[in-house]
Amino acid sequence: MCPWFESRWYHTYDKRTSVRLLHFKPLMESTRIPSHVHIDPVFSHLTDWLTQHNPSSVVVVSDPMTEKWCLPTLTPHLPPGTQFLRLGQHGEKIKSLEHAHALWDSFDGMGMDRNGLVIALGGGTITDLSAFAASTYLRGLSFWLLPTTLLAMVDAAIGGKTGINFRGLKNRIGTFATPAGISIHLPFLDSLNAREMANGWAEHIKHTLISTPDAINCSWEGPMEQAEPAAFLHAIESSISIKSAVVDQDFEERAGARKVLNFGHTVGHALESWALSKDLELKHGEAVAWGMRVALKMSEEHPACPRVQTGAFDAVSRSIARLIPLPCELPSADVLWDLMCTDKKNTNGEVNMILLNGAGQPILNATVTFDAVQHAIHNLPSG
Ligand SMILES: NC(=O)c1ccc[n+]([C@@H]2O[C@H](COP(=O)([O-])OP(=O)(O)OC[C@H]3O[C@@H](n4cnc5c(N)ncnc54)[C@H](O)[C@@H]3O)[C@@H](O)[C@H]2O)c1
Numbered sequence: 001m002c003p004w005f006e007s008r009w010y011h012t013y014d015k016r017t018s019v020r021l022l023h024f025k026p027l028m029e030s031t032r033i034p035s036h037v038h039i040d041p042v043f044s045h046l047t048d049w050l051t052q053h054n055p056s057s058v059v060v061v062s063d064p065m066t067e068k069w070c071l072p073t074l075t076p077h078l079p080p081g082t083q084f085l086r087l088g089q090h091g092e093k094i095k096s097l098e099h100a101h102a103l104w105d106s107f108d109g110m111g112m113d114r115n116g117l118v119i120a121l122g123g124g125t126i127t128d129l130s131a132f133a134a135s136t137y138l139r140g141l142s143f144w145l146l147p148t149t150l151l152a153m154v155d156a157a158i159g160g161k162t163g164i165n166f167r168g169l170k171n172r173i174g175t176f177a178t179p180a181g182i183s184i185h186l187p188f189l190d191s192l193n194a195r196e197m198a199n200g201w202a203e204h205i206k207h208t209l210i211s212t213p214d215a216i217n218c219s220w221e222g223p224m225e226q227a228e229p230a231a232f233l234h235a236i237e238s239s240i241s242i243k244s245a246v247v248d249q250d251f252e253e254r255a256g257a258r259k260v261l262n263f264g265h266t267v268g269h270a271l272e273s274w275a276l277s278k279d280l281e282l283k284h285g286e287a288v289a290w291g292m293r294v295a296l297k298m299s300e301e302h303p304a305c306p307r308v309q310t311g312a313f314d315a316v317s318r319s320i321a322r323l324i325p326l327p328c329e330l331p332s333a334d335v336l337w338d339l340m341c342t343d344k345k346n347t348n349g350e351v352n353m354i355l356l357n358g359a360g361q362p363i364l365n366a367t368v369t370f371d372a373v374q375h376a377i378h379n380l381p382s383g
């Protein structure tokens with residue numbers, strides 16, 4: 001397992017390349033989990049909050065999988081009169097305006113007022129959708145997140161972003177909203193298969209690569225399906241700490257530090273949007289894993305990353321490919337590029353990406369060209 005560090009970030013300006021560098025400054029090895037995030041074996045933080053705030057109504061949003069695997073564990077801890085919104089579908093397609101509309105409709109039908117609480121029980125799609133619906137209804141209801149996938153525990157539930165997809169584009173509409181609380185209940189991971197665990201591991205690898213100089217020596221391969229859920233606790237805590245440190249810094253300095261969390265996502269989101277349009281089964285972490293591999297290869301060639309030699313990231317890239325293989329074919333580089341041109345981080349018509357001038361040294365806003373993307377895709381090291 002890689003070491004990780006409590007983070008502080010600082011900027012320098014590289015005169016030679018005219019690039020602003022964002023540095024991660026290791027301070028000490030410790031865990032800093034925000035106070036509203038709880039490792040919650042018996043949901044005591046949630047039940048304490050319910051006792052203290054006595055919400056006028058409580059509604060739990062689940063999908064068919066979390067209804068089956070997670071709701072029975074949660075139900076005994078809920079107050080009498082709790083209502084249940086069980087979505088008929090699961091996966092990326094629920095992050096839609098139609099599903100948000102259905103939740104608003106149900107809140108209306110239940111007579112939800114501003115003292116109500118929405119509990120999101122699910123992976124990143126349920127937490128993104130429910131938090132979006134709650135944060136917009138009556139200008140903002142309280143909501144509590146119960147992430148049930150590794151991906152949601154290490155990333156999606158953390159950091160206060162909500163969202164739905166729109167017109168085939170990922171997370172096009174959303175809000176920033178802080179949940180009343182987040183409970184990480186490790187036994188929820190018991191019912192996830194190895195592919196879902198690897199999917200979550202992708203975002204953990206992202207956090208490690210952007211923050212930890214030693215990440216270059218990491219190998220993340222391991223028998224996912226054999227690992228005890230508790231073995232993931234360290235990864236979950238370190239990811240929460242790294243992401244929270246980045247988000248805090250972003251709020252404090254308004255300098256856009258949060259963009260580093262998009263490492264692997266410019267290409268990853270383009271691939272995901274394409275897969276969505278083709279109705280292909282591609283998971284967010286799988287798209288991001290491939291996007292990170294492209295970004296690592298591009299870092300080796302980009303002038304903003306002078307410290308990185310050609311091939312420097314090949315071992316890490318191979319390890320990612322073996323752990324999180326792509327389950328589907330790829331579109332052409334032209335199709336990907338068109339989708340990358342719609343990315344929210346772009347400025348002045350230029351496509352910007354997060355690259356790495358070495359592990360733990362992310363470069364914000366590196367302007368990239370179609371040729372560079374195509375070259376990187378063609379030169380990815382095979383798994
Ligand atoms: N808001 C953010 O900051 C942020 C960050 C990262 C990712 N995301 C979003 O998260 C989403 C991906 O999240 P995800 O990978 O958790 O997808 P998901 O919510 O679709 O969950 C994956 C699958 O696992 C099932 N599932 C969930 N919990 C289960 C359990 N305990 N046992 C068995 N099956 C279970 C779900 O029904 C689904 O089929 C993407 O839409 C992505 O954009 C958001």
Ligand SMILES: [Zn+2]
Binds near residue numbers: 155203265284288
């Ligand atoms: Zn992501």
